[in-house]
Amino acid sequence: MNSPDALQALVRELHSASGGEKFGLDDERFQTILEAVAAKYLPAGSSTADVCAFYKTLRVEELALARACAAGDEAAWNAFLSRYREKLYDMALHIAKESSAARDLADSVYADLYGMSRRDGERVCKLASYAGRGSLEGWLRTVMAQEFVNRYRKQRRLVSLDEENEEGVQFAAVESERSLGIDPRLEAAVGAALTALAAEDRFVLASYFLDERTLAEIARTLGVHESTISRKMDKLAKSLRKQMVVEMVRRGMSRQQAKEALEVDVRELSVNIREHLAPAHVQENERQAFQEQEVKARTSEGPA
Amino acid sequence: MKPLPKIVQWQFQKALSVSALPHPDADQLTAFVELSLPRAERSAVLEHLSQCSECRQVAAFAEAPVSLPAVELRNIRSWRPVLAWSMVSACLLIVVAFVLSGRNQHKELAEAIQQQSPAAQNSRAASLPDSSEVGTSAKAGTGRSSNSKKTAEAVQHQVMAYDMRQPAPKTPQSGAMEKDKFTQPASPELMAETTSSPKQAGTPSRDDATTSANDMRESFAPSVPNTSVPTSNIDDRYPRWTLNSDGILLRSLDTGASWQKISIPGNAALLHSIATVGADVWVGGASGALYHSADEGGHWMQVNPATSGKLLSDDVISIEFATAQRGKFVTSKQEVWATADGGRTWSKK
Missing domain, CATH: 1.10.10.10 (Winged helix-like DNA-binding domain superfamily/Winged helix DNA-binding domain)
Known part of the structure; x- marks a missing residue:
């Protein structure tokens, strides 16, 4: 039952369920994506049964949509935007808690998703890294949270010492x-x-x-x-x-x-x-001043 | 809960601030938050999270916001005293109404008995059961109201027995007399309305003061897919509408005496539900079929409700329109779609 044929049949079944065909994602390309995901998360030499079980846990419909978007399919982008465009800003507002910061965050993540940045001359689309382990909406929220935390860390490195003290960095x-x-x-x-x-x-x-x-x-x-x-x-x-x-x-x-x-x-x-932590010469000066005060006090009291 | 010593918290912060483990990726964190990671992988992610404050922050942000019912709870709480006092007031009103009606009945009966001849009284007294039995039934009948008892004590014993037997049928033990009295129709018209054919049974006149209890139950029944009961079009100026068991639309122009099939151009779907407001007719059916006529069925227009870019595709199993503009329908997936502009725009609840 867990033979390579069964795995092949499962891939075909998942491809059909994913609806990737309507976004131009054919059977072969879908299989390549699944194999890449399995190679990333499963230990090397996993059995066919393990691979089948793993494939069944994937969100194939959302995986196909994300990968089709990453490939630049227009129909997939339309579907993605109709589902998540409004939600992106809501997610950002939930995380950033403030309207302008939320807009900024959502725009930044959207640019990453759309693939505005380029690496080695090639368009880098964030959606190409979605593996379907969780829901696409949850993944978008996580990506946004990562971006927000990264920004916060960068911002903290730039704050003044006074602000650091106010934040209680005495720890x-x-x-x-x-x-x-x-x-x-x-x-x-x-x-x-x-x-x-x-x-x-x-x-x-x-x-x-x-x-x-x-x-x-x-x-x-x-x-x-x-x-x-x-x-x-x-x-x-x-x-x-x-x-x-x-x-x-x-x-x-x-x-x-x-x-x-x-x-x-x-x-x-x-x-x-x-x-x-006080410098040694400061401590020495303080000690000497204390001894002088003590001597003066004894002198003023006089002999007993 | 006893707090941890501060020294432990401090040490804890130091020990768990830097993790040597690689950070989980967005997919793993998402699956962790959604509780869909396999056990072994979940343990690994948890191990990392216990040592990495940044990933804990990301995981915390990545959780879907919970729509807490706090506002609704506050609303319920704020309405609770009002509801409680309303219930108390309603109970008091019911008790007062019951007592007053009981007094009036006793008074009328006592007057009627006083007007009757002594001979008639004697003959009626003779026909009554013996006093002990009467006393028992009288006691049962007056158990709920001390006022009724006081009134009854004002008349003679045997007469009192007869008097008390009149309201007695209100108790479960009593029977035929009261049943006959209360099931007697007020008028032949009402009789015809309540016992006529099934076609007319669903179209009682709602503004009739003598609406029966059955009609009341029908009017408060939850909305279910309507297949055979005509709509409650109360105004006879407008046609009556219904759907038969085959999902075919029927219209009556003579207040239900005869019915004609109405075909909606372009519709092949089985119809499940209907609602009318004056001349406006809304019909819903299988696979998102929804039609509207604003001229008593003269012309039909297909309505394609959509929200968030998604067209309606489920069966429309129930429609309700309060006005020509404001209404809603329920789908087979229990989704409620509402409109406030006569069906131009829809929102899903």
Whole structure:
């Protein structure tokens, strides 16, 4: 059943279902596209059964449309525009949250999709990279999100230092000199506890504590109920704390010391680190000034 | 939920800020967000996302916006007190109406009995069941209203028994007397209207004050594909329309006495639904067939509703028009298409 003939029959069936014929995408070219997609995502030497199963998961109708657009078929472009032209701006507005930025973002992505840029003299159409793993609409949203995040990163590199301070980049400074303020045993314990977590658990923790996403949003991303994520977070927070205490005790701390180490406020650490970061001659001057003040005070008090 | 120690969060940020793994491409991220990645690939993407804040941001943005029903919920909440008080008011009105009608009935009956001769009273009393049985039925009949009971106590015991048997048929145990009384038609015309042939059964006069309960049920029934029931064209100045079980359009110019087949030029589709507003007639059928006549069927025009560049292709199973301009139809895929300009433009809901 999973012979090459079956694979060939499946390709023909998928081609028929894709409606690629009306966009000038013939059987042979469609097969070439499928093979390229399979080569990209399947490990080398995959069995025919695996390839068949993989082909069946592809969004062939949208794949044919996107590839026909990339090939410059006018009918395909008309179909694409009638389906997604209005949605592109809505997607951009959802991501950028502001009208002019959204328009700018949508125009930029549209130019990429249309193939305005050229590489080695050839037109580069972004739609040629669509592989049909997810919906075309979802893919467009992802491409737009990538463009938005890239722009944000570029923009951040150009902001002034004052703006960086306002954004609270003190973490970056602390990070560079972290070893000066943190007990290495604590650092090792945290590292060990985090490494022991499953990828999904780390994703949940990072999304909640670092990205400040809500439990509902995380649950939606993982396709589970919000209460499941809430329980998981509760369990993770407890087990992490317990695990870290155990690790620190194992590294020679007393239980009380380990618990106190966990309550250290990062802001206090940043103050200590700034002290460490101060140039040596400044520290020396400060020390001398303090000693002079002390001598003066003793002199004015007189002998006992 | 107890928060993580700040030192852990800080360390966490440091540890998970840079990933050594290659970034997943847009296709993989899309499939991840749409929960359509195979398990092994999903784990790999999740591993990367747990370490790459930028990809997490992209994935978060790539999720389709959720149309939360928050506004609707607020609307429901804001209407809830109004609805609650409306229900209370309606209940009070029903109780008051019930009590008042009960009093009037008792008063009329008592007066009628007082006017009758003692002989007639005696003979009627003799024909009644014995007092204990009567008392039981009277009790059952007055269970719901203390006012009815007080009124009944004002007349003689046996007379009271007869008096209380009159409203009794309102209870399930009671029977034939009340049934006969309430099923008697008010007029021969109404009789003809409610029991005539199926052709006329669907075209009751809606402005008639004596509309029966069946008619009320019909008028509030959900809209379903109409195949044999004529449309509710209440104005006899206009023809009546219906579709027969073969999906053929029929028109009657003599208020339903006779019907003639109407063929729509160019239509080969089976018709499923019809709606009329005055001289305007809308007919829908298989494979997106939708026709409109503005002159009682004299001329027909095919309507091709389209939205977002997509033409209607599903069966039109139900049509409703409140005015000549504003109406909607439902397709076999349960899509609702609406127009507010007599069918020139359509929006899909």
